[in-house]
Amino acid sequence: MLIVQKxxxxxxxxxxxxxxxxxxxxxxxxxxxxxxxxxxxMSGETNKLVAYAEHFSKNxxxxxxxxLLSSGERVTASLLAIALQEMxxxxxxxxxxxxxxxxxxxxxxxxxxxxxxxxxxxxIEAGKIxxxxxxxxxxxxxxxxxxxxxxxxxxxxxxxxxxxxDLCEIYTDVSGIFTTDxxxxxxxxxxxKISYDEMLELASMGAKVLQNxxxxxxxxxxxxxxxxxxxxxxxxxxxxxEENIMEAPLVSGIALDRNQARxxxxxxxxxxxxxxxxxxxxxxxxxxxxxxIQNKAHDGTTNIDFTVATGDLFDAxxxxxxxxxxxxxxxxSYNEDICKVxxxxxxxxxxxxxxxxxxxxxxxxxININMISTSEIKISMVINEKYAELAVRGLHDAYELDK
Amino acid sequence: MLIVQKxxxxxxxxxxxxxxxxxxxxxxxxxxxxxxxxxxxMSGETNKLVAYAEHFSKNxxxxxxxxLLSSGERVTASLLAIALQEMxxxxxxxxxxxxxxxxxxxxxxxxxxxxxxxxxxxxIEAGKIxxxxxxxxxxxxxxxxxxxxxxxxxxxxxxxxxxxxDLCEIYTDVSGIFTTDxxxxxxxxxxxKISYDEMLELASMGAKVLQNxxxxxxxxxxxxxxxxxxxxxxxxxxxxxEENIMEAPLVSGIALDRNQARxxxxxxxxxxxxxxxxxxxxxxxxxxxxxxIQNKAHDGTTNIDFTVATGDLFDAxxxxxxxxxxxxxxxxSYNEDICKVxxxxxxxxxxxxxxxxxxxxxxxxxININMISTSEIKISMVINEKYAELAVRGLHDAYELDK
Numbered sequence: 001m002l003i004v005q006k007x008x009x010x011x012x013x014x015x016x017x018x019x020x021x022x023x024x025x026x027x028x029x030x031x032x033x034x035x036x037x038x039x040x041x042m043s044g045e046t047n048k049l050v051a052y053a054e055h056f057s058k059n060x061x062x063x064x065x066x067x068l069l070s071s072g073e074r075v076t077a078s079l080l081a082i083a084l085q086e087m088x089x090x091x092x093x094x095x096x097x098x099x100x101x102x103x104x105x106x107x108x109x110x111x112x113x114x115x116x117x118x119x120x121x122x123x124i125e126a127g128k129i130x131x132x133x134x135x136x137x138x139x140x141x142x143x144x145x146x147x148x149x150x151x152x153x154x155x156x157x158x159x160x161x162x163x164x165x166d167l168c169e170i171y172t173d174v175s176g177i178f179t180t181d182x183x184x185x186x187x188x189x190x191x192x193k194i195s196y197d198e199m200l201e202l203a204s205m206g207a208k209v210l211q212n213x214x215x216x217x218x219x220x221x222x223x224x225x226x227x228x229x230x231x232x233x234x235x236x237x238x239x240x241x242e243e244n245i246m247e248a249p250l251v252s253g254i255a256l257d258r259n260q261a262r263x264x265x266x267x268x269x270x271x272x273x274x275x276x277x278x279x280x281x282x283x284x285x286x287x288x289x290x291x292x293i294q295n296k297a298h299d300g301t302t303n304i305d306f307t308v309a310t311g312d313l314f315d316a317x318x319x320x321x322x323x324x325x326x327x328x329x330x331x332x333s334y335n336e337d338i339c340k341v342x343x344x345x346x347x348x349x350x351x352x353x354x355x356x357x358x359x360x361x362x363x364x365x366x367i368n369i370n371m372i373s374t375s376e377i378k379i380s381m382v383i384n385e386k387y388a389e390l391a392v393r394g395l396h397d398a399y400e401l402d403k
Numbered sequence: 404m405l406i407v408q409k410x411x412x413x414x415x416x417x418x419x420x421x422x423x424x425x426x427x428x429x430x431x432x433x434x435x436x437x438x439x440x441x442x443x444x445m446s447g448e449t450n451k452l453v454a455y456a457e458h459f460s461k462n463x464x465x466x467x468x469x470x471l472l473s474s475g476e477r478v479t480a481s482l483l484a485i486a487l488q489e490m491x492x493x494x495x496x497x498x499x500x501x502x503x504x505x506x507x508x509x510x511x512x513x514x515x516x517x518x519x520x521x522x523x524x525x526x527i528e529a530g531k532i533x534x535x536x537x538x539x540x541x542x543x544x545x546x547x548x549x550x551x552x553x554x555x556x557x558x559x560x561x562x563x564x565x566x567x568x569d570l571c572e573i574y575t576d577v578s579g580i581f582t583t584d585x586x587x588x589x590x591x592x593x594x595x596k597i598s599y600d601e602m603l604e605l606a607s608m609g610a611k612v613l614q615n616x617x618x619x620x621x622x623x624x625x626x627x628x629x630x631x632x633x634x635x636x637x638x639x640x641x642x643x644x645e646e647n648i649m650e651a652p653l654v655s656g657i658a659l660d661r662n663q664a665r666x667x668x669x670x671x672x673x674x675x676x677x678x679x680x681x682x683x684x685x686x687x688x689x690x691x692x693x694x695x696i697q698n699k700a701h702d703g704t705t706n707i708d709f710t711v712a713t714g715d716l717f718d719a720x721x722x723x724x725x726x727x728x729x730x731x732x733x734x735x736s737y738n739e740d741i742c743k744v745x746x747x748x749x750x751x752x753x754x755x756x757x758x759x760x761x762x763x764x765x766x767x768x769x770i771n772i773n774m775i776s777t778s779e780i781k782i783s784m785v786i787n788e789k790y791a792e793l794a795v796r797g798l799h800d801a802y803e804l805d806k
Binding site (some may be wrong): 015017019022049052053055056057060061063064065067068071072074075077078080081083084085086092093095097098142144150375 | 418421422425452455456458459460463464466468469470471473474475477478480481482484485486488489495496498500501545546547
């Protein structure tokens with residue numbers, strides 16, 4: 001098999017851990033596989049460099065930040081290649097440039113536009129282990145760019161797609177994707193397989209494991225993604241296309257997102273286009289609106305409730321206030337003491353009663369549901385944050401996810 | 404003027420010092436000059452990376468070492484550019500690649516083959532301050548290479564030559580070139596100007612200030628080189644072509660090289676080609692032979708004495724021993740307790756009596772001269788190491804270098 005293995009900052013956090021990574025790569029190689037390794041900077045290194053830059057400027061220029069930050073991954077890649085060579089392997093370190101990763105011009109948050117895998121394929125053909133510095137590429141002008149948060153994962157997935165790897169393994173300090181957060185429900189089980197779409201819906205739970213950007217790219221490029229831990233030989237979770245999962249369970253997991261705030265607009269003037277105006281202004285302010293409920297009040301005006309990420313609340317308030325000032329909205333209120341609990345599963349596409357069971361479970365636990373939104377593979381409920389754990393455990397139990 | 408300013412590791416050793424460098428560059432810019440800055444890695448950084456690599460391998464591969472080591476200069480260049488931008492300057496950081504530095508394939512000790520200054524000239528034209536990561540370039544395959552010891556000085560000189568800079572200032576922790584080592588002779592004076600050739604001869608004294616590689620390149624490219632300190636505004640020493648020095652002094656300085664060993668070959672068989680054989684074998688073993696004395700013994704055999712750098716003594720012994728084993732040489736002996744004192748000055752080309760004064764000085768101080776070698780601008784004498792300081796002070800005095 002041709003396998004891409006990506007190791008994050010914690011996995012290469014010190015010299016001993018880099019040696020451990022070399023041992024793992026070596027083992028994979030000796031099992032007869034071709035291996036391309038993608039590495040992050042040693043943990044703490046990127047933060048140190050950011051702090052250096054911020055010593056000089058609160059708003060350092062992005063092109064220079066990219067030249068600065070891309071150095072961390074180069075160090076890890078070189079060291080790992082040296083370690084592998086010392087173990088007798090023919091290994092070669094590559095920068096993002098050498099690996100053929102071409103991005104757009106958005107320094108510090110560039111998007112991969114193209115990968116020219118010729119150099120990598122040549123080295124694989126020659127029997128070499130390739131160690132690529134993750135998180136980086138070059139724009140068409142030839143300047144170094146970085147891919148932003150989770151960038152090394154993205155490098156790995158994009159490379160796996162470009163070289164048509166059989167597997168892309170993402171090694172972290174977490175052993176895989178669980179039916180829910182084990183810190184909330186100790187009975188949570190690790191999933192063997194999960195579909196891209198389910199993974200995307202579970203993202204709020206799995207955010208620390210995989211970012212949506214990487215999962216979306218894996219889905220687009222049809223890359224079989226595995227998340228597993230670098231600290232043991234434990235099997236991880238395979239994220240793949242739905243067709244590869246033979247017997248999809250009704251429900252795969254319960255996700256919890258505490259990072260939610262609710263905005264209530266009372267007495268919105270009843271004129272055509274007012275809702276569209278409000279939400280367009282919010283979009284202009286780069287506020288990401290999640291759930292929306294609208295209903296008529298007795299006096300002919302409308303009440304609109306919607307949720308945003310807590311971090312967007314300040315910007316959202318500013319937009320809403322302008323409408324209040326202009327008398328278009330009578331009053332507004334905000335609530336940060338909410339959370340969103342989601343039931344995720346591709347199986348619910350073809351089964352009925354999944355939503356009903358969720359609502360019943362909430363009722364049995366005396367939890368009031370504020371808002372509901374559903375998709376083909378997900379039911380999300382906004383509830384008071386104090387019931388978060390109770391709801392997660394109740395749903396985990398109701399769908400028998402510990403079985 | 405168009406000025407290249409190069410700052411070594413000590414000058415950019417921490418964030419405060421990088422800010423000091425930014426202040427100096429800013430000042431130069433505000434005086435109306437165009438500035439290209441070349442920086443080394445923060446002091447200690449390169450050693451740290453070397454130690455990391457040696458943790459994994461006693462003999463790490465050179466290509467990977469280059470990818471590893473080149474990261475340090477990138478960090479400094481980015482940070483300095485950010486600091487300059489924060490001060491309101493239009494500054495841009497460039498890697499060796501971006502600056503157009505093309506080298507040969509000799510990883511970790513590459514030679515600069517060509518500089519394509521187009522990108523730099525464009526940025527200068529646009530009024531930008533350029534900050535180049537020193538010590539690095541790319542080979543024709545596009546892989547990062549590093550230039551070996553003193554590589555950042557070399558980057559600076561080569562860039563100054565390529566963009567036809569008026570001046571190339573090398574900032575170190577030493578304030579310039581002195582008539583001799585001030586730790587030996589406190590009356591030593593800083594030279595205002597010195598010719599390339601004198602600087603090359605004084606190298607053993609000035610090794611810590613400037614490497615011969617850089618001086619040779621400055622001479623070849625006709626670059627006006629200034630060495631000065633980054634820790635004060637004190638003027639430095641200009642190293643330039645002889646024609647630019649109007650009234651060359653008879654003697655510019657006294658150099659001392661303690662790093663010398665003497666090898667004596669007794670009873671070398673008197674057959675044609677034997678000396679050539681010995682010195683060719685030494686050259687094959689990469690032993691750099693400095694001075695050679697040959698004289699006939701009474702028995703028809705020959706005695707040959709020569710000096711090498713102490714570090715080459717081990718390799719030289721190995722070569723010589725093969726000739727002893729084969730009976731071509733009767734006996735050999737070694738002496739590390741020697742040093743080389745040199746009187747350097749372009750003025751001696753057109754003046755007589757300079758050598759005589761040196762020999763007289765030694766005689767007056769009861770110092771026995773073991774070996775002598777002279778060039779147009781230099782008289783070197785090998786003496787017992789215990790007289791080193793006495794000889795340096797005596798000569799400094801004799802040529803009135805404190806005046």
